[in-house]
Amino acid sequence: MARFITPGSMEAVSRLGGAPGGKRGAPALDTDTDSTREIKTHFRVCRFIMETGVKLGMRSVPVATACVLYHRFFQCVSVTVYEPYLVAMSCIYLAGKVEEQHLRTRDIINVCHRYFHSSSEPLNCDGEFWDLRDSVVQCELLVLRQLNFHVSFQHPHKYLLHYLLSVKSLVNRHAWSRTPVAETTWALLRDCYHGTMCVRHAPQHIAIATLYLALLSYGVEVPVGEREWWQVLCEDITKEHIDAIISDLLHLYDMEAKCT
């Protein structure tokens, strides 16, 4: 697979990445196993994707798609063979196309370059720039092939918003307006994408779990009937599911301290 990426472009990207100790975070601890190191790397790269997404003005769903593409790609291949940041850039580019929010490679490269070299001048229109561009485009093809061109996913976002509206109607409107349940659950959902939990659980389950956690955080009382609200929203979910997802999510927040 490496033959699709020219030596020049790989070099360019590693130059982009700067010194190994730079943005890639704290040096690896000896006690870290390979897998922990990998998880940390993935966390950092996903953080990179999300930051870039904000700076590019990407909506939540394309950012989610980019992260899912990234996770799925590295589920099959090793992180040592492919430069993860390059893959991330290509995933962003591809996600923009899939979710109909087209991004220009020039903008992606500009933002990424500045991410690694803060307060630097924008790149000149020279060989390095074109090399980078070439590598992004080549890698995009690589990602597509690796994923067998299955690049369209169902995301929790749509479900979450509908569930929000339905639950909102159960609760007293003043109580609802006092509590930022919508912002919190949206934040929780976005933060899910730092780890692989986003690909390990069904979208409806993730949506319910984030909503559940948000309501729990603020102590919002939801009326109870024969069935719980979350049971109604999705037939096949159980309390254990919800708890598992919540614990995964909380684990991600713990990781933040370790990785950045």
Place this chain on the structure above:
Amino acid sequence: MDRDLLRQTLSHHGQSLFTHLKCEQSENPDFKAIEPDLSKASYQRKYGGEDNALVEQFIARKADILFAPSWKSSALLEDPYAIMPPLEQFMEVSFEERRNLLYRDIERGDIVIGRINSIRDFGFFVTLICMGGGLERDIEDLELTALCPLRDVPSNGNHDDPLSYYQLNDLIRAGVKDIDRYHEKITISLQPSSLGPNLMNLKLGVFSRDDMPLQYSRSVRVANDNTETYERVLEGSLGYSNPSNVEYLLGKIGVSDTQPPSLMRGLQSKHFLEEDFATTIRKKQSASWALKCVRVGVDHFKSGRHVEAMNEYNKALEIDTNNVEALVARGALYANKGSLLKAITDFELALESCPTHRNAKKYLCQTLVERGGQLEEEEKLVTAEGLYRKALALDDSFQDAKEALKKIELLIQKSLKLREEAAAKEAEKAKNVETSAEKLRKILKEEKRYIHTNPSERKSKKKKRKHRRSSRGKKHQQVSSRDNRSVADDEEEWYPAPPNTSASFLDQKSSVVRPFEGPESTEEGSQPPSKGRSHSYRSLSSVSDAPDNSRFEDDPFDASPQRAEGSKGKGVRGDKTSDGDVKEREGSRGQRKIKHRRMSSSSAGSEHSRKSDQYTNDLPSQSHISTYRRSDSGKYGSTERGDKKEQERGTRRSDGGDYRSSTDATRNGKGSSAGGSQKKELPTNLLDLFSQIAQFEKEKCVKPKK
């Protein structure tokens, strides 16, 4: 068939369509059902005029398809997202719980839908079926009753008792006015004031089954079908598949997607700097790439490779539009090549984005002065002066501009003096041309008789004129094409120039047209509205026919004659005869105006006075010119009926000439609109004058009739 739609069509087309319909759709049972209804009204054709028989027949034949109810798109049920029935229903919340929750949560301004179950003299009671807005709950089986008191029922037109409009079992949509939570009483109202601002547009009152809210109909379906789960309803709804429902709902809920919330410490929005964002970086990058191209271009320029330099500048402007350096460099290149106007545009654009750019200012001053010099040579002294002033305004210390301004001011003063002298000489001549004035009077009398005898000939005259017009059109085209460029330039650099001399023409004694003053002040005082005077004007104009002949070709032909013709036209309106000799008069009047205009802008005024001496009694040349002009005035004459706007004259003129290209026509239109706008400065006295002439002529016509 859709009755209302049919009614609308019939009222537009009229009774003839109805007849067609009856004939074509006689077999159609739907039509037969509503035919008696439709025939009650008689239909007048709305926009009287064309008889669209073919279209009406088409409508009649296809009426059964056109007005079929199934053709109406069911846009009502398309929702941007999936509207779900109340969750309570799925959760099977207990009766008590729901009832309590409803009384706790229902507020003033919510909308309820219910059925009237009893009408009393103090109001009516409604059994609530569902919520219609503001709150979404499942209340049908709660069997709540709400009261709508009499004072909250709006009166319905002629009914004395508003309650008589309502009947048992009517579906009502009402707003909640008051809740007594303790006693569990709800008061509703049909007054629109009871609703909150976001629900104001909903109509309260009697309601139809079809308009029940979507969540209610879905909830009914769910109630009736045990297999319907929330998921199934959600995924079965069309709004669910809308790709932009996420965006829509985010907007509805009020969460921002561009500054998204996060619980991660590192992703808090305050950590994001503006200069790290893609758009900012891109701008900086474009500016620097463009600058590179400009540098290369300047190199080319210095080595004399102007074409490559221009290419580089254009490339730079493609990368970064409105890049200041690129604009300044390109402007300099244009100025060097001689396209001064393009250079000026570029400099001005550059100064817009960066008003303190030294080079831009400097170059702009220089270019303006140069352009001014060019205009001076073309004898457009006033425009040139405007440019010099502009250059000085930009840069006070610019020596060249100051000198040029002084020079041009002197020139203008000189030309003014010359014109004064010439005008004085003209005034003297007024006394010497009795003979031609007499001749004209005679001709005028003849015309009156002619008009009196055959008024119907006006139309044929028009045709003749049109014919003549078209044959003259070629000539006009030639002339106008020659003057296109100068006219175009005039249009582009239309700095406030002095008003034209058309009004000054009338005031022979004080015909000093000071370009910096309005004509009104001089003219209004001295316009005696007498026919005799106007005759003398005409005669004067005939004097100066010939000299202008030579100048015709040089004039910005299209602009000035329209002004002249406009005022001429007024006179013609009065005359109504608009025959050859009147035209001649008017033609010569126009020439006179041109002459004045020329005098104001050239310093060769003395030439005019000399020539006028020569051609005083040269009638053949006069008539030659006047026939040449006939076609112009003819157009005006033929189209003059009552009050018409100046612009119209201009456009009709351009319309009339079949042989003209459309560009010429638009130029004419422009010229005439310039003329027309100038025309507005004509004092009302002039209008009075002409209307008096008109009246006088009319009287003359009337008398012989009697």
